[in-house]
Amino acid sequence: MSDTTTAPELAAPRAPRNRRSTRTNYELYGWLFMRASGVLLLVLIFGHLYMNLMVGDGINAIDFAFVGGKWSSPLWQTWDLLMLWLAMIHGTNGVRTIINDYAERSGTRVVLKSALYLAFTITVVLGTLVIFTFDPCPVGADPELLASICFP
Amino acid sequence: MTAVLENSAAPDATPEVGAVPSFDVTLRIRRFNPEASEAAAYWEEFTVTAYGTDRVLDAMHKIKWEVDGSLTFRRSCAHGICGSDAMRINGRNRLACKALLKDLDPSKPITIEPIKGLPVVKDLVVDMEPFFASYREIMPFLITSGNAPSAERLQSAEQRERYDDTTKCILCAACTSACPVFWNDGQYFGPAAIVNAHRFIFDSRDEGAEQRLEILNDKEGVWRCRTVFNCTEACPRGIEVTKAIQEVKRAMITRAF
Numbered sequence: 001m002s003d004t005t006t007a008p009e010l011a012a013p014r015a016p017r018n019r020r021s022t023r024t025n026y027e028l029y030g031w032l033f034m035r036a037s038g039v040l041l042l043v044l045i046f047g048h049l050y051m052n053l054m055v056g057d058g059i060n061a062i063d064f065a066f067v068g069g070k071w072s073s074p075l076w077q078t079w080d081l082l083m084l085w086l087a088m089i090h091g092t093n094g095v096r097t098i099i100n101d102y103a104e105r106s107g108t109r110v111v112l113k114s115a116l117y118l119a120f121t122i123t124v125v126l127g128t129l130v131i132f133t134f135d136p137c138p139v140g141a142d143p144e145l146l147a148s149i150c151f152p
Numbered sequence: 153m154t155a156v157l158e159n160s161a162a163p164d165a166t167p168e169v170g171a172v173p174s175f176d177v178t179l180r181i182r183r184f185n186p187e188a189s190e191a192a193a194y195w196e197e198f199t200v201t202a203y204g205t206d207r208v209l210d211a212m213h214k215i216k217w218e219v220d221g222s223l224t225f226r227r228s229c230a231h232g233i234c235g236s237d238a239m240r241i242n243g244r245n246r247l248a249c250k251a252l253l254k255d256l257d258p259s260k261p262i263t264i265e266p267i268k269g270l271p272v273v274k275d276l277v278v279d280m281e282p283f284f285a286s287y288r289e290i291m292p293f294l295i296t297s298g299n300a301p302s303a304e305r306l307q308s309a310e311q312r313e314r315y316d317d318t319t320k321c322i323l324c325a326a327c328t329s330a331c332p333v334f335w336n337d338g339q340y341f342g343p344a345a346i347v348n349a350h351r352f353i354f355d356s357r358d359e360g361a362e363q364r365l366e367i368l369n370d371k372e373g374v375w376r377c378r379t380v381f382n383c384t385e386a387c388p389r390g391i392e393v394t395k396a397i398q399e400v401k402r403a404m405i406t407r408a409f
Contacts (some may be wrong), residue, residue: 012279012281012282013271013279013338014269014270014271014282015281015282015285017274024369025369025408026371026378027369027370027373027375028369028375028404028405028408030375031375031401032405068386097378099275100376101332101333101336101376101378102336104336104337146341
């Protein structure tokens with residue numbers, strides 16, 4: 001029986017770990033995407049606000065029929081889809097870097113990022129589904145629940 | 153300066169013409185003794201008489217030599233070149249040998265802490281190893297191919313000018329330990345390593361730019377820079393650190409496309 005004991009090898013505090021294994025262009029593309037999507041989002045969001053709030057009757061024109069009408073046009077479907085995806089990826093990537101900067105323990109980081117990606121997935125999937133499958137007057141629905149535009 | 157003159161004038165004595173005015177200054181120093189029974193950091197105040205021409209380092213010398221010999225800090229050349237005595241003075245990273253006491257409002261206590269983000273060894277001495285590990289990783293030496301020329305490797309004045317700013321680095325760690333991204337988990341390469349990579353990446357005689365850019369393209373490399381500008385403000389050599397980091401980013405993007 002050996003009675004020599006050795007202390008466990010401890011890594012020096014704050015020693016660099018696990019580099020070289022991560023050298024891809026992932027962060028480079030992420031950084032570029034933030035700049036490009038930022039510029040594009042400026043156009044998309046202010047175009048959206050202008051169309052909804054300034055043109056015609058302005059804010060008073062917004063109702064169920066207004067949104068239903070917009071989503072029957074492929075232009076606005078694409079516009080809103082682009083806005084949804086770019087804003088969600090841009091925002092999620094931004095929060096991801098904030099988590100990387102502020103969460104000190106890797107456990108906290110994993111939990112926060114998992115919650116973030118879950119929220120991202122739910123929002124994007126739900127939003128995309130609505131934009132493509134939206135039908136203001138579904139066939140066979142209870143007439144009591146339908147909007148007035150469905151009865152020409 | 154009025155307060156300074158009042159302090160220096162002893163009763164019944166007119167100050168000597170041309171004498172350097174003296175004043176009392178209080179240094180509030182963050183101390184840590186790893187050998188104490190309860191190793192915990194604490195503040196300690198020392199009041200010493202200093203002169204208008206004194207730097208923070210002179211006041212610290214006075215404490216170490218005349219008041220408390222256990223006060224521990226690094227310094228070597230004491231003239232702003234060796235980069236040993238970077239510390240956090242009144243909340244900003246500076247070299248103790250370059251900061252004049254009179255510029256720091258000596259009427260109030262001057263706080264002195266070790267630089268942040270590196271493990272404290274004793275008092276103001278920190279373990280610089282993580283900092284130098286990042287420095288070594290960017291390969292801070294000339295990389296060339298082929299046979300060495302029999303004469304100098306020639307370079308035009310313009311080619312030299314391209315990376316002149318980043319040759320001024322003295323590796324004091326004032327920039328890296330001022331960076332909030334480095335404070336988090338210490339995995340970020342840090343401004344100093346990127347500045348020294350910049351010095352070789354933009355050197356016309358060097359052929360290792362590709363490898364250095366590849367190293368700094370890491371997820372802990374230049375892309376973690378948030379352009380906070382703390383490094384530029386902290387640099388005692390006046391290097392435009394954030395600008396150098398941005399130039400490395402740009403070189404990476406032009407390389408990728």
